Amino acid sequence: MPLQPHRSRRHPRASAARAPAPPGAASPAPLRHAPLPAVPSTLLIPLAARARGNHYFPWLACGDAVAAGLLDRLGTDVEPYLNDLPTVLNVLWRTRIIRDTAQGFFLRHPRGQGVNLGCGLSHHFQWLDTGANHWLDADLPEVMALRRQLLPARCPRTRLAEADITRPGWWRRLGLPPRAAGSGAAAAPVLVVCEGVLMYLEPGQVQAVLHEFAQCAPPGSRLVLDVLTHRAVGTAGRHASVGPTGAEFRWGLARLADLSAAHPRLALRHAHSVAECYGWAGLALETLWWPWLGAPLYGMVELEVEDSP
Secondary structure, three states: OOOOOOOOOOOOOOOOOOOOOOOOOOOOOHHOOOOOOOOOOHHHHHHHHHHHHHHOOHHHHHOOOHHHHHHHOOOOOOHHHHOOOHHHHHHHHHHHHHHHHHHHHHOOOOOOOEEEOOOOOOHHHHHHHHOOOEEEEEEEEEHHHHHHHOOOOOOOOEEEOOOOOOOOOOHHHHHOOOOOOOOOOOOEEEEEEOOOHHHHHHHHHHHHHHHHHHHHHHOOOOOEEEEEEEHHOOOOHHOOOOOHOOOOOOOOOEEEEEOOOOOOOOOEEEEEEHHHHHHHHHHHHHHHHHHHHOOOOEEEEEEEOOEEE
């Protein structure tokens, strides 16, 4: 990101003496024995930010109660991710938006269903449990195998599932509520979170994901996702955190309206830019660059499924 926050010269490090793993815990350093492919390996970036990023950006502290323990059990060096402070800020900022948006959704639908597509090792339900709602964490098989070791579902209202959203039919395979209930009445809305996922897919695959969500989800359902400008496509090699993983940015927005254009039932409800975190200077620079960028350099968007006309 062109705008750089102040960089701290001292980084908090995990204690060299770790507490013993609890009974039934995963074996130490599971990633050393089964490394993840390029895109799934990016799950370490948000995990490191949520575990230790509060030191650098306390005003964005997310209060993640599990991330630090997961890092200890993984036994992976995450210092390079913490040196990339713009990305740490991005993750904490998007976490705040996801948490606030999801809490608002479950205030309106306290018994509703939420799903995290491409969940990695995130644990959003720690902030969202109403005592009556349901939550599904889904990702690729290799990620879910790791998650089942480190972060199994312990609440009867949560479950884990393997999912490849590049394959059509993922909504049905995940057992998500249909567009209409059996009586023909509309089913309850669903909240879908999809962070750090779509920018690694091909444009046609992203369009298919948006289309399936819009076609299958009940009216009032929301999709919260992060977006890049189309100018970022093909530049992941220059990104301090993503570059070393070998993953690539393949999709970005030329304009925000392209999201709702994917299906007649989709409506753009909210859009935020990380430029907000940099005050008036960041907003002014983004305004200056907007004709070239076409969309936020990095942003968060909320889409809603409307009733069919």
